[in-house]
Amino acid sequence: MTHSLVAANILSRPTRTLISILAVGTGVILILIIGGITTGTLNDYLNRTMSVGADFILQPSGSSVFYAFSSAALPIKLADKLRQTPGVGAVAPVLAKFSSADFGLVFGIDLATYDRFPGRLEILQGRDSLQGDEVIVDDLYAKSNKVAPGTTMEILGRKFTVSGVCRRGSVVRVFVPLATLQQMNGTEDKVTIMFIKAVPGADVESVFQNLRRTYPGLALVRTSDPSLLLADTRMPGLKEFRMTVVTVSMLISFMVILLAMYTTIFERTREIGILKSMGASKAFIVGLILRESVIISFLGIAFGVGASLIIRKLITSAFPTLQVDMTFLEVLRGSLLGLLGGTLGALYPAYKAARMDPVQALTYE
Amino acid sequence: MGEALRGSIEAADLTMIYRSGRVEVPALREINLRVGPGEFVAIMGPSGCGKSTLLHLLGGLARPTSGQVLIDGTDIARLTDAERTTVRREKVGYIFQRFNLLPNISAKANIELAKRIHGNGHTNLYKDDHILALLGIKEKIGFRPTELSGGEQQRVAIARAVINQPSILLADEPTGNLDSHNSRLVLTLLQDLNQRLGQTIVMITHDSEAASMANHVIEMRDGQILARTHHFVYEPEFEGLF
Numbered sequence: 001m002t003h004s005l006v007a008a009n010i011l012s013r014p015t016r017t018l019i020s021i022l023a024v025g026t027g028v029i030l031i032l033i034i035g036g037i038t039t040g041t042l043n044d045y046l047n048r049t050m051s052v053g054a055d056f057i058l059q060p061s062g063s064s065v066f067y068a069f070s071s072a073a074l075p076i077k078l079a080d081k082l083r084q085t086p087g088v089g090a091v092a093p094v095l096a097k098f099s100s101a102d103f104g105l106v107f108g109i110d111l112a113t114y115d116r117f118p119g120r121l122e123i124l125q126g127r128d129s130l131q132g133d134e135v136i137v138d139d140l141y142a143k144s145n146k147v148a149p150g151t152t153m154e155i156l157g158r159k160f161t162v163s164g165v166c167r168r169g170s171v172v173r174v175f176v177p178l179a180t181l182q183q184m185n186g187t188e189d190k191v192t193i194m195f196i197k198a199v200p201g202a203d204v205e206s207v208f209q210n211l212r213r214t215y216p217g218l219a220l221v222r223t224s225d226p227s228l229l230l231a232d233t234r235m236p237g238l239k240e241f242r243m244t245v246v247t248v249s250m251l252i253s254f255m256v257i258l259l260a261m262y263t264t265i266f267e268r269t270r271e272i273g274i275l276k277s278m279g280a281s282k283a284f285i286v287g288l289i290l291r292e293s294v295i296i297s298f299l300g301i302a303f304g305v306g307a308s309l310i311i312r313k314l315i316t317s318a319f320p321t322l323q324v325d326m327t328f329l330e331v332l333r334g335s336l337l338g339l340l341g342g343t344l345g346a347l348y349p350a351y352k353a354a355r356m357d358p359v360q361a362l363t364y365e
Numbered sequence: 366m367g368e369a370l371r372g373s374i375e376a377a378d379l380t381m382i383y384r385s386g387r388v389e390v391p392a393l394r395e396i397n398l399r400v401g402p403g404e405f406v407a408i409m410g411p412s413g414c415g416k417s418t419l420l421h422l423l424g425g426l427a428r429p430t431s432g433q434v435l436i437d438g439t440d441i442a443r444l445t446d447a448e449r450t451t452v453r454r455e456k457v458g459y460i461f462q463r464f465n466l467l468p469n470i471s472a473k474a475n476i477e478l479a480k481r482i483h484g485n486g487h488t489n490l491y492k493d494d495h496i497l498a499l500l501g502i503k504e505k506i507g508f509r510p511t512e513l514s515g516g517e518q519q520r521v522a523i524a525r526a527v528i529n530q531p532s533i534l535l536a537d538e539p540t541g542n543l544d545s546h547n548s549r550l551v552l553t554l555l556q557d558l559n560q561r562l563g564q565t566i567v568m569i570t571h572d573s574e575a576a577s578m579a580n581h582v583i584e585m586r587d588g589q590i591l592a593r594t595h596h597f598v599y600e601p602e603f604e605g606l607f
Binding site for chain 2: 012280
């Protein structure tokens with residue numbers, strides 16, 4: 001019978017209920033979409049980094065897997081020294097630059113050395129050439145930016161001509177000649193990272209340990225496992241950013257439910273007095289208020305998850321290069337946080353209702 | 366606690382003082398009162414004489430400044446909030462002048478809620494249907510309070526108060542918002558319930574005719590009991606005296 005009371009109370013103020021549902025839903029959307037974009041972007045980077053087929057990545061100490069955050073600090077001459085290290089089969093020096101226009105990375109590579117890796121660029125259209133002002137883009141980038149071999153496009157403020165379109169899945173979507181990018185960057189003899197491949201049949205772990213011993217001042221990261229890559233790599237501010245999103249989302253749910261339930265309690269002061277005169281315990285009254293907020297939170301979660309799925313579809317249609325990851329665990333986490341925010345928001349009003357003086361509540365006008 | 370004490374109410378030196386800042390307003394002054402099990406007592410007196418305060422204290426809705434309130438021998442003035450809530454839940458049913466039904470749910474849901482609060486383990490001597498039939502609201506049970514007349518609402522409120530068969534019924538001017546026809550109906554019902562179910566009834570009223578239904582009438586003034594009259598006889602010329 002308390003179910004009908006809870007349902008009746010929810011339905012008695014439809015606008016307020018709707019706003020509360022929307023607020024909880026907004027929190028869930030923020031968690032799922034922003035979380036999904038950051039996770040998606042990270043996973044995308046990791047997968048594409050692994051797709052190069054390198055066994056290790058060598059970076060300056062303290063660098064990030066997001067190469068854009070790293071400066072060009074490795075001398076290019078190091079590549080030759082690395083090639084002479086026992087067990088090392090191939091080395092590809094890369095200069096990475098962030099292009100704010102595309103919100104993506106541009107890799108300056110030497111195509112001849114890069115093509116010695118299993119993840120070599122597979123040209124679908126145009127030529128397998130990267131010299132001077134030539135650029136190779138992947139098919140997704142070509143499709144989204146409507147470019148094809150022969151098209152001239154601006155990258156980092158300089159005109160390039162598309163020489164070829166490669167299959168998507170490479171570490172980045174835009175490749176320019178290493179020498180050109182070095183010149184543009186004013187770092188002719190420096191690179192950001194070096195992809196390293198062990199010789200076929202070599203004990204990868206011993207090569208790794210050997211390189212570590214030889215270059216103790218540099219960061220050597222294994223690419224064999226995404227979790228290892230993630231663990232070995234610093235992601236500046238990502239954790240804090242996600243925590244901020246989660247906190248803001250929870251605060252939205254918390255504050256709106258708090259306000260909605262607080263006004264509800266004042267409106268229902270007399271009703272609470274009636275329940276108390278009937279012998280309703282504090283726990284019973286707290287239970288009523290909390291059940292109401294839990295139902296609103298669940299409706300908000302359902303709305304939030306549904307809306308997030310639609311938003312994800314819209315985002316990936318509008319921005320094909322953007323990856324939004326929304327796993328079952330992410331949805332569960334977002335839902336639980338929405339529920340937690342809503343429930344915590346109802347706690348204080350519920351406590352206040354339970355502590356009301358029954359005589360004052362009964363005479364409340 | 367013996368069975369003979371079921372529904373007994375006793376107030377000893379009951380004093381209630383309301384404080385507003387430094388100002389003290391005495392509402393009740395050393396009230397002594399005894400209502401035996403199954404008695405029907407009416408309390409009369411002018412507005413502000415402390416009738417409602419006395420009813421709130423007898424039902425454990427408030428704690429007195431000093432003195433005792435014994436319900437079936439237990440001093441509820443000494444109990445914690447939670448313990449007084451339990452006493453109220455198990456032994457007391459309230460009927461109010463303004464009916465105080467929850468407006469968003471049906472009459473049936475209001476009555477079921479009282480059962481739910483009481484706990485599902487209680488077995489009524491009389492089935493719900495019997496009580497509803499007795500109160501003449503069986504056909505109206507699916508309606509919301511706003512869809513019922515004043516008399517019907519008060520009968521639903523009575524059903525809610527008696528559905529768990531409390532030993533004590535406390536009624537605060539139950540006919541105050543009703544016309545004479547419905548007032549008589551409600552009073553007859555209360556008298557009937559008192560006789561059939563043996564519940565102790567304490568009723569506040571301004572209505573001399575209503576008071577005449579009770580076994581005893583207590584007259585109050587200025588927070589004190591002036592007199593206790595046995596078998597108050599209603600005389601129309603007394604109307605308006607209180």
